[in-house]
Structure formats: C-alpha cells, structure tokens
Amino acid sequence: MVRRVRGQISVLGPPITVGVVGLLLWEAFVRGFGIREFLLPRPTSIMEELVDNWPVLRHAIWETGWIAVSGLLIGIMAGVALAFVTTRFRTLEEGLTPLAVVVNATPIVALAPIFNAWFGITGTLSNQAVVIAVVFFPVFINTSRGLTEVHPDEIELMRSYAASEWTILREVRIPNALPFFANSLRLVAPLSVIAAIVAEYFGGPQDRIGNVITSNVAFVRYDVAWAAIAVASALGLTLFAVALIVERASMPWRAAMGDSEYTTTPGRE
Amino acid sequence: MSNPVLAEKAVVVDGVDKVFNVGSDSEVEALSDINLTVEAGEFVSLIGPSGCGKSTLLRLIGDLLAPTTGALTVFGKSAHEARLNQDYGMVFQHSGLFDWRRVLANIELPLELRGWSKADRSARSAEMLGLVRLEDFGGHYPRQLSGGMQQRVSIARALSFQPKLLLMDEPFGALDEMTREHMQLELLRIWRETHTTVVFVTHSVPESAFLSNRVVVLSPRPGRIHSVVDVDLGERSDDTRQDPAFFAKATEIREALRAVESGE
Numbered sequence: 001m002v003r004r005v006r007g008q009i010s011v012l013g014p015p016i017t018v019g020v021v022g023l024l025l026w027e028a029f030v031r032g033f034g035i036r037e038f039l040l041p042r043p044t045s046i047m048e049e050l051v052d053n054w055p056v057l058r059h060a061i062w063e064t065g066w067i068a069v070s071g072l073l074i075g076i077m078a079g080v081a082l083a084f085v086t087t088r089f090r091t092l093e094e095g096l097t098p099l100a101v102v103v104n105a106t107p108i109v110a111l112a113p114i115f116n117a118w119f120g121i122t123g124t125l126s127n128q129a130v131v132i133a134v135v136f137f138p139v140f141i142n143t144s145r146g147l148t149e150v151h152p153d154e155i156e157l158m159r160s161y162a163a164s165e166w167t168i169l170r171e172v173r174i175p176n177a178l179p180f181f182a183n184s185l186r187l188v189a190p191l192s193v194i195a196a197i198v199a200e201y202f203g204g205p206q207d208r209i210g211n212v213i214t215s216n217v218a219f220v221r222y223d224v225a226w227a228a229i230a231v232a233s234a235l236g237l238t239l240f241a242v243a244l245i246v247e248r249a250s251m252p253w254r255a256a257m258g259d260s261e262y263t264t265t266p267g268r269e
Numbered sequence: 270m271s272n273p274v275l276a277e278k279a280v281v282v283d284g285v286d287k288v289f290n291v292g293s294d295s296e297v298e299a300l301s302d303i304n305l306t307v308e309a310g311e312f313v314s315l316i317g318p319s320g321c322g323k324s325t326l327l328r329l330i331g332d333l334l335a336p337t338t339g340a341l342t343v344f345g346k347s348a349h350e351a352r353l354n355q356d357y358g359m360v361f362q363h364s365g366l367f368d369w370r371r372v373l374a375n376i377e378l379p380l381e382l383r384g385w386s387k388a389d390r391s392a393r394s395a396e397m398l399g400l401v402r403l404e405d406f407g408g409h410y411p412r413q414l415s416g417g418m419q420q421r422v423s424i425a426r427a428l429s430f431q432p433k434l435l436l437m438d439e440p441f442g443a444l445d446e447m448t449r450e451h452m453q454l455e456l457l458r459i460w461r462e463t464h465t466t467v468v469f470v471t472h473s474v475p476e477s478a479f480l481s482n483r484v485v486v487l488s489p490r491p492g493r494i495h496s497v498v499d500v501d502l503g504e505r506s507d508d509t510r511q512d513p514a515f516f517a518k519a520t521e522i523r524e525a526l527r528a529v530e531s532g533e
Binding site: 151153154156157159160161162163167171172175178251253256 | 328331333352353354355357358359361362363365367368369370371378379382410412413436
C-alpha cells in the first residue's frame with residue numbers, strides 16, 4: 001500500500017513540477033517584460049479574480065457542469081444502445097455506419113445556433129443537444145467496433161460449447177468492447193465540457209461558463225475571463241479523471257497487468 | 270452404449286466434401302471425398318501443406334462447419350448433436366483465453382455454461398490446474414503468463430468437463446522449440462492420464478511423428494487423404510527424439526508430404 005502511494009507520487013511528481021515551474025515562468029515573463037494585463041494577465045491576478053468572483057464562477061460551474069454531465073450521460077447511453085442494436089442487426093449497421101461517419105465529420109458545434117432556434121435559447125436543452133451530438137458518435141463507433149471485432153477463435157470456442165448468441169454477447173462481446181468503450185469515454189469526457197462552452201458562446205443565459213467568458217472579454221476584464229477558463233479546464237480535467245477511474249474499476253485485469261508486483265506474487269481469488 | 274462396436278469409434282468421417290461459397294465466383298473445393306475413422310483413445314494427427322483443408326476437417330468434426338456432402342459422427346452421434354452435448358474440447362493455436370477472466374475462471378467457463386455449482390467448479394478447476402501443473406497461477410490473468418503456460422491453461426479448459434475427444438488446431442504452433450517439446454510431453458502425459466481421444470492438426474513432421482498413433486497426410490486443392498502412416502514408437506520420452514525408429518517414421522511422413530507437394 002505504501003509502495004502504491006509512493007508509486008502514485010512518482011507518477012504525479014513530474015507533471016506537477018512542470019506545472020508549477022511553468023506558472024512561475026509565466027508570472028516572471030509577464031512581470032519582467034511588462035506585458036500589459038489585458039494581453040496576458042499574471043497567474044496571481046487570475047487567482048485573485050478567481051477568489052473575488054468565486055460566487056459567480058461557482059454558479060457557472062454548476063450550470064455548465066450540469067449541461068456537460070447530463071449531455072455526456074445521455075450521449076453515452078444513446079451511443080452504447082445503438083451499438084448494441086447494430087451489433088444484433090448487421091444490416092442496420094451497414095446502413096447506419098456510413099451515415100454516422102458523415103455526421104461525425106460535420107462540425108457539430110456549428111449546429112449550436114440551429115439548436116438554439118429549435119430548442120429555445122433560455123433553457124438548457126439546446127446546449128445539451130450539442131453535447132449529446134458530440135458525445136454520441138465516438139461512443140457509438142468505438143463500442144460497436146469492440147462488440148464486433150472479436151477474435152474468430154473466441155467465437156468458435158463459444159460455439160463449441162453450444163453457447164447461444166446471448167451468452168456470446170455476455171461472455172465475449174461485452175468484455176471485449178470494454179477497452180474500446182473506455183477509450184471513447186476518455187475522449188468524450190473532456191470533450192463534453194468543450195462542447196458545452198462553445199455552444200454557450202452562441203448566446204443564452206449569462207450565468208454559464210461560456211457566457212461568463214464572452215461577457216467579461218466584452219468588458220475588457222480579461223483576468224476574469226482567464227479565471228473562468230481555468231475553472232472550465234478544471235471541470236474538463238475532473239471529468240477526465242472520472243473516466244479514468246471508471247476505466248480502471250471496470251477492467252481489473254488491465255490494472256493487474258499494469259502492476260508489476262502482481263506477476264511475482266501469485267494471488268488467489 | 271447399446272452397440273459396443275459403434276461406441277469404440279470416436280470419429281467417423283464418411284464420404285465428406287466441403288465446398289466454400291457454393292455457386293459464387295469464389296467457390297473453393299476445400300475437401301474432397303474424405304473417409305476417416307478415429308478409434309476411441311487414439312491420437313491422430315492431420316498434416317499437410319497449407320490449403321490442404323486440415324483445419325477445415327477439424328472444424329467439420331467439431332460441427333463448427335457443416336459438410337457439403339457426406340456425414341460425420343462423433344461417438345455414434347451426429348457431429349451437430351455431439352457439439353450440442355459438448356462431447357469434445359477444442360484448443361486453438363491462439364490460446365483463446367479471455368483476458369478478463371483469471372486462470373481459474375477461464376478453466377471454469379465451460380462448466381459455468383453447463384450450469385455446474387460454484388463448489389463443483391472450484392473443485393474441478395483446481396484439479397485441472399494440477400493436471401497441467403500450474404497450481405500457483407490460478408489467480409493470475411492470462412496475459413501475465415507465458416505463451417506455453419497460456420496454452421496449458423487452454424488445454425486444462427478444454428479438458429475441464431472431461432470430454433472424450435480433444436480437437437487441437439496447431440496448439441503449439443506459436444511456441445518456441447524448447448517450450449513446444451516440453452508441451453508435447455505434457456500433452457502425451459495428459460492424454461495417457463485422461464484416456465482422451467485426440468485429433469491434432471499440425472504442420473510439423475517431427476511433432477506428428479512424436480505424438481501420434483497415426484498420421485493422416487493430406488494433399489491440397491482440393492484436400493484429399495493422400496496416405497495414413499501408422500506410428501508405433503511405444504511410450505514416448507525425450508529419448509524418443511534420438512531414436513532411429515522415430516527418425517525412420519519422420520522420414521516416411523516427410524516423403525509422403527514431398528510426394529503430395531510434387532503432385533504425385
């Protein structure tokens with residue numbers, strides 16, 4: 001256990017060091033060259049604004065966080081559900097996958113103004129719709145690949161046990177799809193925050209992170225805008241961390257393979 | 270078991286043809302007029318150049334493919350019935366172990382599918398782990414084991430429900446020479462201890478001579494039985510590999526293969 005904690009410190013150490021040194025250099029650079037605050041504020045003044053505007057920012061985190069997380073969950077469920085349906089009915093997949101690729105190549109955030117017109121600008125639905133659309137396709141494509149790209153020997157083995165399609169799905173396809181699904185989760189978790197904020201740039205209530213950024217930039221309060229960006233970045237990182245935790249918890253065999261101690265001491269169930 | 274004579278036949282392949290993609294441009298005749306009988310308790314190898322249909326024949330016996338014409342029986346039942354009854358175990362070149370199951374859980378998979386109780390499964394998987402001498406590795410995940418160890422787990426899984434027939438498709442093909450020779454001895458020990466019938470696909474001449482009672486040499490396109498070589502080397506050990514009788518049999522098989530490849 002002690003070694004595990006030490007291991008995590010040694011993993012986190014280098015990026016934290018780089019981050020702190022980077023912030024110090026930033027501070028020194030802005031002070032040393034007399035860069036004007038509206039071009040690039042110092043980290044310390046961003047921090048000050050973060051503290052001063054905390055009630056507004058905290059509220060914005062809740063608003064945007066709700067849009068991102070609810071859109072993320074709905075998008076994931078829809079993507080996984082359609083992946084199961086197309087795995088079961090291959091002809092549907094042949095028709096849907098090219099369509100999914102075309103829609104995926106469309107810059108979804110460009111649809112934000114249209115969604116505002118469709119779903120109204122005052123509620124959360126139009127922004128959630130952007131998040132759902134952004135999240136849906138990577139999850140759908142990765143999960144359906146994981147469900148279908150199974151080694152043929154594994155299917156033959158299951159057939160030699162006279163296993164039904166349902167049993168093959170449960171015992172082989174779903175566990176096989178987990179790493180694919182986890183990859184898409186790592187991708188879409190921070191993407192959901194980006195999608196929510198870009199969608200918010202196109203108007204709507206002023207209490208969300210995207211609008212806090214645009215309105216403060218409009219009033220030349222760049223340091224507050226930077227504080228809002230820092231908050232958005234923290235939100236994205238948090239969701240990414242949650243995705244990693246879900247990944248490790250759902251695939252203990254991968255965690256075990258990454259742990260070198262495990263190979264030398266045989267464990268028992 | 271009413272007919273003891275029939276019950277002695279582990280596998281009967283009767284006038285089997287296999288054509289893939291019937292009626293299309295890519296129609297391929299993989300096997301033609303195959304007749305083969307494997308007696309219960311025998312170890313029979315199928316050998317031949319690539320494209321001779323040896324893996325196809327194995328899959329026909331396992332009812333993973335259906336014959337175009339002809340019939341196959343496994344212990345007196347149709348191959349289809351035998352598969353539904355899980356009368357055989359299967360081992361592939363790729364160990365086919367599931368990454369997400371620990372070694373014991375992999376061995377227990379066929380037992381789970383047959384509805385065995387947890388206690389019965391644990392008892393049997395522990396016994397099987399002993400049979401393949403991996404007692405200390407039950408809690409490992411497959412990827413934490415070497416290729417040879419994975420293949421032993423795969424054999425343990427195939428034997429866990431004590432099938433009377435073991436179908437093996439180049440199971441040691443991906444292993445290095447030393448591991449391969451060790452695994453061959455292990456397999457012969459397990460075969461003797463379990464009284465299983467084995468049908469073994471290989472492309473290695475020494476492997477087929479070392480393991481088998483009979484070696485079936487197939488010719489390619491379409492796959493036909495060219496000849497059957499009887500091998501009687503008694504109890505095998507590592508010394509058998511230096512035995513002149515072993516070299517003589519290997520030479521006989523190799524000459525049959527050469528004849529096949531030159532189209533005789």
